Amino acid sequence: MSRRSGILEFAVLGLLRESPMHGYELRKRLNTSLGVFRAFSYGSLYPCLKTLVQQGWLIEEPGNPPEDPLAAPLAGRRGKIVYRLTAEGKEHFEELLAQTGPDAWEDEHFGIRFAFFGQTSRDVRVRVLEGRRTRLEERLAKMRASLARTRERLDDYTLELQRHGMESVEREVRWLNELIESERAGRDRRETGEEPPSEHRSPDTGGLPRHQGETLPDPSDDTT
Amino acid sequence: MSRRSGILEFAVLGLLRESPMHGYELRKRLNTSLGVFRAFSYGSLYPCLKTLVQQGWLIEEPGNPPEDPLAAPLAGRRGKIVYRLTAEGKEHFEELLAQTGPDAWEDEHFGIRFAFFGQTSRDVRVRVLEGRRTRLEERLAKMRASLARTRERLDDYTLELQRHGMESVEREVRWLNELIESERAGRDRRETGEEPPSEHRSPDTGGLPRHQGETLPDPSDDTT
DNA sequence: TTCGTCATGTAATGGGTTACATGATTAC
DNA sequence: GTAATCATGTAACCCATTACATGACGAA
Structure with a gap:
């Protein structure tokens, strides 16, 4: 029982904003790109996805993500599910992003x-x-x-x-x-949304402070 | 419902090894000396104390800790409880200390x-x-x-x-x-147990690595 | 007499994990 | 044909928190 996580929800919406994905794939990205600082298990991810769908922030689609659209509709068997952000979900995520309340400052x-x-x-x-x-x-x-x-x-x-x-x-x-x-100083960063040409990445910023060593229960599978 | 924590249990036994205390006092120490890295609430502490008593590692005594032994037996009312480490508790704590298994290395x-x-x-x-x-x-x-x-x-x-x-x-x-x-290099540290004369504290060691910023939900009361 | 602090507890909830159960697909 | 990995899920548990409930005691 998890339902509605907070930070997990945030991360899921943020990742799906880039592109639709399977739950499996989502979890992998959660445990590599972001997972250096935090790992999540299916036991929390899938229930969270369900509630996000109920909220109307995601929709489930059968099949595979854009890269390999070979999968037939596959009605019967359990089948793969691609999660896609809805317009409402996008809006909601933008609200979350704009929040500057105290939890935005929590470790x-x-x-x-x-x-x-x-x-x-x-x-x-x-x-x-x-x-x-x-x-x-x-x-x-x-x-x-x-x-x-x-x-x-x-x-x-x-x-x-x-x-x-x-x-x-x-x-x-x-x-x-x-x-x-x-x-x-206003280094050449994008103001919002989409990525820039991705050429010059200003090398003068820094990185995350949070727990240098916290969490990280051994992501174990990220060998791609 | 908490019962049997692990690290909370460890800290409780460790603190009580020094001297008997009230639950209240214990929690305060947990949130000051140790609490720079981790805070605990009564909701986990008291249930934990109960199970430690059940295990036979602690005993409950009515009254106040050694420093002010003025409190009468006070049988009726809910009364204060002093927790004291038993011989078994001491032994158990020493076993825990000696463990070098993987969880001793967890963040x-x-x-x-x-x-x-x-x-x-x-x-x-x-x-x-x-x-x-x-x-x-x-x-x-x-x-x-x-x-x-x-x-x-x-x-x-x-x-x-x-x-x-x-x-x-x-x-x-x-x-x-x-x-x-x-x-x-074998700097003049105590080998085990009791404190040394507490004069020279070798200043060349370092400090804890764990989360520089993790946890710490605002200990709020540590003003002694 | 009222306020702050000492002091002990419980119920509901939160937000996760592990272990389990199931099955499809791919690579060898 | 079999092992690895992809893929989805659930049930039981863990370890904590918050909010609540209760009450004693000392000082202003």
Whole structure:
């Protein structure tokens, strides 16, 4: 039982916006491109797809995705299902993208949101990046306060844990600063939607901060 | 319904090994010392405590912890409960500490395990650190392979996400290397159990690698 | 006397995983 | 013909959270 995930929903809509796909294929992309940070199983994916169809954001079509349209209608047997984003789904995804509320700044969501940054405006990107930075700075302040308060009774390892944790968060903040600066400088990025000629990719931005090591339960099958 | 957590169980036993506590107090420590990396709520803590009692690893005592033994037996009302580690619990915790199986190297577990490193032997510490390093190196290899394979179709943001993620993991590996070296060099650390004079804390080790930013749902009350 | 904090709990829910069950298609 | 991989799904479970319910105790 999963039904309506949140971030999984977001990622599914985002991937299907590019092109229709099988659930199987979807899961593979979820666990490679995005899956460096997060892996999903069929047990959550397929139920999620069902509810997205119920919402009217996706439609199911029999057969294979555009690349190999050889598959006959195949009415009887269980058959393959291609999921395609509807107009409503597209609209809904755009709303999700534009959201800058607090969950856009949460650790679990930030990475995946970032991966779809190419589909929003620079304005939204900057707001989300700043929100995330604020979050991390608050966290840092708490960590520092807590460390200053209880230093004596902590042993070496716990202390080192804290120290390294703080250092990591600090580095993440620095990285966000670079990203924000880069966005503000207005490097040649697409404003929204479609891809640019895909030639010049400005090499000066940065990458995702989230868990350097979190999740990743061994994607196991991505050997294509 | 939670019952038997794994890592929560581990942390609870580890904290109670130091001294008996109330559930409330336990949760506070869980969310300060350790909570920089992970927060727990009562909804998981209290049920967990119950099952640990059932296992015979803890006993419940009425009253207050050692520091203020003023509380009368208070039979009737719901009353406070102090949880104390039993001999069996202590033994069980030591077994858990000595485990070097794969879950000792998982992201979710590593941070908390590390916090209790002071209670194991150097031997176990090194094995756990090396295991973690191996894990991360495998992950890194996969990330590199995947990146090399699919580079063209990824947009700037997804690419940057990958790049930054890899960089973080690489940094974590470097940190593990320092820790391992430091352990091997045999810096003046306690071998097991009790605290040393707590004066010289070798400043050359490092800190925890796990998620720089994961979890942390705003501990909200740690102002002591 | 009321507010903050200490203190213990439960029910409903969330968002996932693992293991299982099934079967089609492709490559050798 | 058989193994690998493609492909879809479900049931049982896991481990947590949130919101709720209850109440004692100290300080202003």
